[in-house]
Amino acid sequence: MATTTSYRTCSISGLQFESRAEKLIAANAVAGVVFLLIGGLLALGVALTRWPSVHWLQADKFYQVLTAHGLNMLIFWMIFFEIALLYFCASTLLRCRIATPKIAWLAFALMLVGAAMNNVAVYQGASSVMMTSYVPMPATPSFYLGLVLFAVGALIGCFVFFGTLVVAKRDKTYEGSIPLVTFGAVTAAIIAVFTIASGAIILVPTWLWSIGVVKEVDPLIYRLVWWGLGHSSQQINVAAQISVWYLVAAVAFGAKPMSERVSRGAFLLYILFLQLASAHHLLADPGVSTNWKVLNTSYFMYFAVLASMIHGLTVPGAMEVAQRQKGFTRGLFEWLRRAPWGNPTFSGVFISIIGFGFLGGISGVMMGTEQLNMIIHNTIYVPGHFHATVVVGTTLTFMALTYYLLPVLFKREVINPGLAKLQPYLFGLAMYVFCLVMMGAGTLGVPRRHWDLGFGGMPGAYEWPGAAYLMMGLVGISGVVAIIGGALYIYLTVGTLLWGRKVAVAGASAQPTPIPPTAPTLAAQSYGSLGFAAPGTFVLAMVFLVSFVLYYFVNWKYLSTLWGMS
Amino acid sequence: MTAILPPAERLWWKHPLDRVEGTWIAIAFVWCMVMFFMMIYWHINGRQNLSTETYKASPEAYQARAEAWASQYTVRVDETTGNPVVAPPAGGDAYLIARLWSFWPTLELEKDKTYRLHLYSMDYNHGFSLQPSNINIQVVPGYEHVVTVTPNQSGTYSVVCNEFCGIGHHTMVGTLYVK
Known part of the structure; x- marks a missing residue:
């Protein structure tokens, strides 16, 4: 062994x-x-x-x-x-x-x-x-x-x-x-x-x-x-x-979780309920019952959504608490203003959190609602949603992590740190626009996986409104800008691996050094205001909730104007 | 201490909840319940719910039924597409065949009348995407899906295929009239 x-x-x-x-x-x-x-x-x-x-x-x-x-x-x-x-x-x-x-x-x-x-x-x-x-x-x-x-x-x-x-x-x-x-x-x-x-x-x-x-x-x-x-x-x-x-x-x-119990509990909810979401793809299908759809599409009464809403609060909340401990306590948002916006590891993650929640999360729950799914199923709204979750969410997060890992794991200093500073903004914000205009085109009915808005000149084909062409044009433009942002990432990572200056490496030992046990800290928290440890994050969360509620009911309103179906 | 180290307190699950977190969890939980019961409410009081009435059917049998029905109710031929225009009686069945790469026939329905719309694919998965309303239903081969519809606006609608079905997918589009 x-x-x-x-x-x-x-x-x-x-x-x-x-x-x-x-x-x-x-x-x-x-x-x-x-x-x-x-x-x-x-x-x-x-x-x-x-x-x-x-x-x-x-x-x-x-x-x-x-x-x-x-x-x-x-x-x-x-x-x-x-x-x-x-x-x-x-x-x-x-x-x-x-x-x-x-x-x-x-x-x-x-x-x-x-x-x-x-x-x-x-x-x-x-x-x-x-x-x-x-x-x-x-x-x-x-x-x-x-x-x-x-x-x-x-x-x-x-x-x-x-x-x-x-x-x-x-x-x-x-x-x-x-x-x-x-x-x-x-x-x-x-x-x-x-x-x-x-x-x-x-x-x-x-x-x-x-x-x-x-x-x-x-x-x-x-x-x-x-x-x-x-x-x-x-x-x-x-x-x-x-x-x-x-x-x-x-x-x-150096932030510590606001509460281990809450964050771990939220992960546990994922293990129990997140899988049920595959039902979203069968909401417009024949052959599956209403009860099955309602229970599964809601991840069992939205408990997995609850978990995401918890993480969405506790991650920035932990950052806020750590910043307030460092003395950035003025107003609701000094902690955020004084965050390390020039560090691509942080900026990438923060752009990812906001985009994942506001663009990916809200749209995902809306389209995963049994009846509302009918107004977006297989339209380009769907890729609009999942580019917000897997590109703004996952890919951008992994990019941000890479900037941390380059010196730590690959033992190289990032070439061109100025460009690295810019990359998450270019990529992330272009993807924001990309997702929004895709969703816009989807609400006009533009199908996904479709080569030609003109239907290859078929007689009697549907004529899309001008707005659909405009949106799809913006999809192209913002897509290309995002691809340039992605190319920058590839250039920076590959370039760093090839030409980055080597980081001095400490000597290795044959035995692992165990993690030293940490002394328990006092639980009492005296920072924050009104007894709230992270008031700024709480305000952001309420803005999120209001957007969520409004958008959700706007879609029900639209649905109610359509053909009767039963 | 931080999230990359083991929790400092061995009994971390006894740590009291922070006020921000507790408040947010309560609000989020209420909102989740509202969303959950909204779907059920709409089944009771809403007018747009997708039917789950489904039958397994072979392509031959379905086509024979659809053609017999069409020959009974065809009113004219659509000049632009050459498709028969079929106007079934209110309250009756309306058949639609999706196949590579067309919809057949052209339906003509009446406003505020109810029909049993049968959706069926002869080959691959297709999509029934009614424009400009933007109502979208999956059409799965071998499964006859019966959807009860009540058009609420007259006009010329298009049925766009929005499930990828091969190289001619983007030419698959049909017409539907509501008088």
Whole structure:
């Protein structure tokens, strides 16, 4: 068991990296960024084609590029980075060796082979079936097989993570409970197991169908189980990104959670209820009952939404409390004004929190309401919503984390810090606009995954209002600006790995240094005002709530003017 | 201490709730309940609820039924598309076939009358997206979905396919008249 490994303590962060875990974290993170690069190049094709006055790619190329864009971004980039994050939250934060590093490398190889195989299948041209690959529209067998291999690899990665938690517990590298961030990572990993199992359960028979072994896969069962993968994989993102928010609050401010109980309880609600959201995709379907829809789409009475609203308060709340302790106590918002806006790790996360809540969260709950879903289902409102959650939310958060990890994990100083300062603003704010105009176009009925607003000149086709063309033009423009922001990130990270100045590394030791137990602090808090520890955050939360309530009921109002349906 | 370290207090779950958090949780919980019961309320008092009436049907059987029905109620041929325009009696069935890459036939309904609209796909998943109202329903192959509709405005509507269904997806559009 005791093979050669060593532990180094980072001089900047105080984090302790085990050498074998470190290589695995780096490999998975780099693989993720490679798929982000591929997905970003493909995004250019999508944005420039849906921009009506540019309409760049031919229809077949467009559908092909859109298929690959979805898979590379939503599956390959995110899950590779999340596996890196899981290893980090276990081995690094708990200061222990990683369990079964050879099996972890096997998982990495399977994921890489699977992702490559799936990409090749799409570029060969006979698998332009979109990320969802609804049966009976056929793709080539290697399309499904690639996804299955990737899923198996990711599943193994999750179990390496669980194994590492066991190692830390057994080796007593920490005392008491695991840190909140690791707790969030456990949440993400549990959701990941559910997600990946759903994927395997539906994609294995679909692969067998594609090679002629299975006669038929029921289209409705496919949709039901596939969304256990398709939607739940985004829930891995949510749990992972919120863990990173807590992490960044800790490293950028030294903030401690307002209350461990509340934050962990909110993660627990995710484990229990977040998966039910895959029902959102079946709200406009035949064959599922009203009771099933109402209970599932509301994540069991909105308990998972409640959890997100809690995190949305406690993360900035913890930052506010930490800032107030440093003396930034004037008014409601001095703590925010004096935040480190020039630090891309903080600015990225803060832009992400606001965008995720206001744009992604509100729109998500609105469209996930059983009846309201009818006014947006499959319109471009849907990608408008999920770009706010997975791009503004997850991708931007992971970008922000990268700026922290470059010196700490990769031992390089960021090249061009000025550009790094700018990048989260350019990318995040362009994505804000992108999501808003997409949602605007969706409320006008513009369909998603559609090559031509002009319907290829079909006689008697629908004529979209001018506003739809305007919105789609803005989608193209803001999309291109966001892609430039994404390209900056790729340039900064790849450039830093290649040319960044090396950070001095402290000597390594053969044994891990356990986390020293921390002395309990007094619970009494004397900062804040009116007995509120974080009054500024509370005001922000109330602004959020008012926007939420208004937007929610505006949509009911519109629904009430439509055809009667029963 | 911070979120990346084990909690300093071993009994962290006994730590009292902060006032900001407690207040916010209470408000958020109430709002969640409002949203939950709003869906149920709309089933009781709202007029727009999607039917769940569904039958499994084979493409041949559905097509035969739809064609027999259409031959009975066809009133004219739509000049622009060449599709038959079918005007079923109020309260009756209205069939729609979605297939690569068209909707058949063209329906003509009457304002404020109720119809049993049958949606069915012959091949892949399709979308029934009624414009400019923006009512969207998934059409899944093999499943006949019967939706009771009551048009409340007269005019010319379009039915846009908004589920990706292959290379001709963006040409899949039909017309629906309400008198």
